[in-house]
Structures are given as C-alpha cells and as structure tokens.
Amino acid sequence: MKEELINTNGDLSSTDAEDTVKETLEKYEKYVNPGFAQLMRILGTTLEVKTEGVYMYDTKGQKYLDFLSGHGVYNLGYCHPKVVKAVEDQIKKIAQTSARTIMNKPMADLCERLAKVTPGDLTYSFICNSGTEAVEGSLKLARAATGKTQIIAADNAFHGKSLGSLSATGRSVYREPFKPLIPDVDHVPFGDIEALKAVINGNTAAVILEPIQGEGGVICPPDGYLRAVRDLCNETGVLLILDEVQTGFGRTGRMFACEYEDVIPDIMALAKALGGGVMPIGAFIATPKAFAPFITDPLLHTSTFGGNPLACAAANATIDTIIKEDLPKQAAEKGKYLLAKLNKLKQEYPGVIVDVRGKGLLVGIEFADEGLAGGTIYELEQQGILVLHMLNNPKVVRIEPPLIITYEQIDFMLKVLREAMEQNKSLSS
Numbered sequence: 258m259k260e261e262l263i264n265t266n267g268d269l270s271s272t273d274a275e276d277t278v279k280e281t282l283e284k285y286e287k288y289v290n291p292g293f294a295q296l297m298r299i300l301g302t303t304l305e306v307k308t309e310g311v312y313m314y315d316t317k318g319q320k321y322l323d324f325l326s327g328h329g330v331y332n333l334g335y336c337h338p339k340v341v342k343a344v345e346d347q348i349k350k351i352a353q354t355s356a357r358t359i360m361n362k363p364m365a366d367l368c369e370r371l372a373k374v375t376p377g378d379l380t381y382s383f384i385c386n387s388g389t390e391a392v393e394g395s396l397k398l399a400r401a402a403t404g405k406t407q408i409i410a411a412d413n414a415f416h417g418k419s420l421g422s423l424s425a426t427g428r429s430v431y432r433e434p435f436k437p438l439i440p441d442v443d444h445v446p447f448g449d450i451e452a453l454k455a456v457i458n459g460n461t462a463a464v465i466l467e468p469i470q471g472e473g474g475v476i477c478p479p480d481g482y483l484r485a486v487r488d489l490c491n492e493t494g495v496l497l498i499l500d501e502v503q504t505g506f507g508r509t510g511r512m513f514a515c516e517y518e519d520v521i522p523d524i525m526a527l528a529k530a531l532g533g534g535v536m537p538i539g540a541f542i543a544t545p546k547a548f549a550p551f552i553t554d555p556l557l558h559t560s561t562f563g564g565n566p567l568a569c570a571a572a573n574a575t576i577d578t579i580i581k582e583d584l585p586k587q588a589a590e591k592g593k594y595l596l597a598k599l600n601k602l603k604q605e606y607p608g609v610i611v612d613v614r615g616k617g618l619l620v621g622i623e624f625a626d627e628g629l630a631g632g633t634i635y636e637l638e639q640q641g642i643l644v645l646h647m648l649n650n651p652k653v654v655r656i657e658p659p660l661i662i663t664y665e666q667i668d669f670m671l672k673v674l675r676e677a678m679e680q681n682k683s684l685s686s
C-alpha cells in the first residue's frame with residue numbers, strides 16, 4: 258500500500274540535488290532570513306521541485322501526499338489542468354492590466370461569477386492579491402460605509418498579518434511587537450453571543466468573524482451562533498463581515514461555510530483556494546448598500562496588481578471546476594468519513610488525542626500537548642504525508658487535504674497516523 262502511494266517516483270533525484278539544496282540553504286542564510294535558514298537546517302528540509310494532483314515531490318525524489326493544502330489553497334489539488342490551461346491561454350493574450358481606464362474582461366467575468374456563487378445579495382467585488390488584503394479592504398469598507406470606527410473580532414481569530422487585519426487577528430504573539438495596532442478594535446470570546454452584545458455600541462462599524470475558526474484550531478461555534486450574530490447586527494445596524502478566506506470554495510462541505518446557517522454577511526472576504534492553487538488572488542464582495550462608498554468614489558481603494566487578468570483567469574476556471582466536480586459535496590462526504598474514523602482513533606488513544614472536530618475537509622486533531630502534535634507531524638512527514646499545526650493553536654494538527662483526495666488516500670493517511678499514535682503511546686508511557 259505504502260509503496261503504491263508513495264516513493265514510486267525516483268526520477269527527480271539527481272546527482273546534483275544535494276548541491277542545489279546546499280546552495281539554496283546558503284542563499285536563505287545570506288539573503289532570505291538567517292532565522293529561517295536555521296529552522297530549515299533543524300528540520301532537515303529539502304526543496305520542493307514538482308507538484309501534481311495531491312502530491313508534492315522534493316529533490317530526493319520523495320513523494321508527499323498532501324493533507325495540508327497550503328493552509329486551504331489547494332482545494333483542486335496542485336496544478337489542476339483546467340486552471341493551468343486557463344492561465345496559459347490568458348498569458349498569451351494579456352497578463353497584467355495596462356490602465357484602469359481600459360476594461361478588463363477576465364475581472365468582470367470573475368466578479369459576475371462571485372456574485373452568482375455567493376449567497377444572497379452579495380453583488381460587487383473588489384479583487385486583490387491575498388487573504389490579508391481581502392480583510393484589510395473589508396475593514397476599510399465597513400468603516401467608510403457606516404462612518405463608525407469600532408470593529409469587533411473574536412479571540413483567537415486569524416485574519417492575516419498586515420496592520421489592519423492583524424488588529425483583528427487574536428493571537429498576542431503576532432500582535433505584541435507591532436502595538437499600537439489600529440485603534441478601536443475589540444475582541445470577544447468566539448461563540449458567545451452575550452459577550453458580543455455587551456461590546457456593541459453606537460460607534461460599532463462591523464463584527465468580523467470566521468464562520469469556523471481555522472488557524473485558531475478548527476473551532477466550530479455553537480449551532481445558531483452565526484444566525485444570532487446576524488440578527489444582532491441587523492437589530493443594531495452593524496455590518497457583518499465573514500472571513501471565508503480559508504473556509505470558502507467548498508472546504509467545509511458547502512460552497513461557503515455561512516450557508517450552514519443561511520447567514521448572508523454584508524461583506525465576505527475570500528482568497529486562498531480562489532486562485533486554484535495556481536495564482537495568488539483574493540477578493541471581497543459586498544451588498545450594494547455596504548459597497549456604496551466605493552461606488553461613489555471608485556478610486557478610494559485600489560491595487561496595482563489586484564484584478565490582473567492572469568489571476569482572474571485562474572479564478573474563473575477554479576470556480577467553474579469546483580461547481581462542475583461538485584467539490585463541496587465531495588468535501589462533505591469525505592469529511593464525514595474522515596471524522597468518523599478519527600473519532601474512533603481518539604477513543605483508542607484517549608491520553609494522546611484530546612479532541613477531533615471540523616466540517617467537511619477542514620478537520621483538526623487536538624493533542625494533549627504541543628510535543629505530541631509536533632511528534633505526530635514529524636512522524637507523518639517521515640512517511641511522506643504532509644500535515645501541519647494551526648498557526649494560533651500548535652496543539653491542533655490540521656487534516657486539510659485537497660478536496661479531490663480519494664478514500665484510499667484517506668485510509669492510507671489514517672493507517673500512518675495510527676502507527677504514529679502507537680509511537681506516541683510508547684513515548685508517553
């Protein structure tokens with residue numbers, strides 16, 4: 258089984274592979290970041306040289322089965338042929354826009370698709386280049402649309418690391434060195450509607466939430482929470498921003514996670530999987546009412562590269578493929594299967610696995626401590642399976658494969674995980 262799925266590819270090994278790794282590490286040391294170089298050295302990292310489907314290959318010819326998806330980027334797997342072809346076709350025509358005053362069809366096509374694929378009256382989109390920019394723009398829009406300043410976010414949220422998004426991000430280790438962050442941003446416990454009620458006031462512009470906290474450790478709020486937040490925002494005239502940067506595009510078993518509670522935000526932030534794992538792209542989409550300030554002054558918020566035809570062509574092909582292959586349904590079904598098996602594993606290893614949770618193929622395994630999580634990540638990687646912990650919660654290992662993963666590949670990962678649990682058990686006993 259292992260041989261079938263992994264280590265079958267030897268053709269990438271080359272005699273100068275070791276030299277290339279050494280040379281790259283030296284450049285990391287001299288020109289990228291010595292701290293990173295040190296980390297790479299400790300981890301014994303090689304170089305990724307090729308990606309295809311659900312596999313990544315390194316210079317040693319090792320084939321890694323991806324259960325990480327670049328933190329939610331590779332919903333379609335790596336280099337999906339439809340997305341690659343769309344980009345190849347587009348690059349022969351026009352890659353970057355020449356002037357804002359000349360229209361850009363791939364971007365208009367993408368905005369139309371986003372309006373159709375997102376729920377309710379989310380209509381107008383601004384296209385940018387990353388998740389943090391999508392959140393940045395959403396926060397700016399909320400302040401401009403309401404004329405108010407307070408933003409309420411959740412403890413342990415992850416919204417990105419540029420200054421505005423970081424102000425909403427809830428992990429102090431990322432925040433402290435950059436204080437003071439933007440003013441008037443408050444945090445409340447995720448899932449606690451009473452706590453939110455207590456801080457909303459006459460100067461609140463928006464509440465920003467992830468429908469499921471990804472980097473926080475795959476935290477699903479109590480049933481009814483998002484609906485209650487929507488109702489509260491309606492009653493108080495506060496905008497609701499949903500950050501679907503990681504949960505969007507089928508990851509949780511619906512096209513967007515907010516669909517589980519039929520909640521339509523005023524502004525939705527998107528990125529990651531939108532580029533099909535081929536191009537970097539982000540977006541925020543808003544209702545006509547919330548988008549009004551950017552209609553009055555279309556130059557109020559701009560980006561040189563945002564909406565470039567190349568990235569938009571990738572995004573158009575991505576959305577079409579997600580719909581055609583019904584990836585949200587696939588994620589829902591495979592996620593249920595995976596979660597049931599992981600729950601069994603949790604029962605078998607109670608001192609090691611504290612909890613398993615998630616929706617669709619956004620699944621987290623919470624270990625008793627960071628060491629056990631780290632050890633498991635290492636063990637899996639040794640066996641050619643890529644997983645990683647969550648940025649805000651190192652005790653939680655993400656199981657976040659491409660949505661095209663097969664049941665056989667899931668079973669293989671589970672088998673290797675069980676072996677790692679045995680290893681953990683013997684270490685902890």
Ligand SMILES: Cc1ncc(COP(=O)(O)O)c(C=O)c1O
Pocket residue numbers: 328387388389390392415416417418467471472500501502503504528529
């Ligand atoms: C929910 C959420 N929002 C925003 C971001 C930031 O995205 P980016 O890294 O593209 O800036 C992330 C990244 O993990 C995320 O998970």
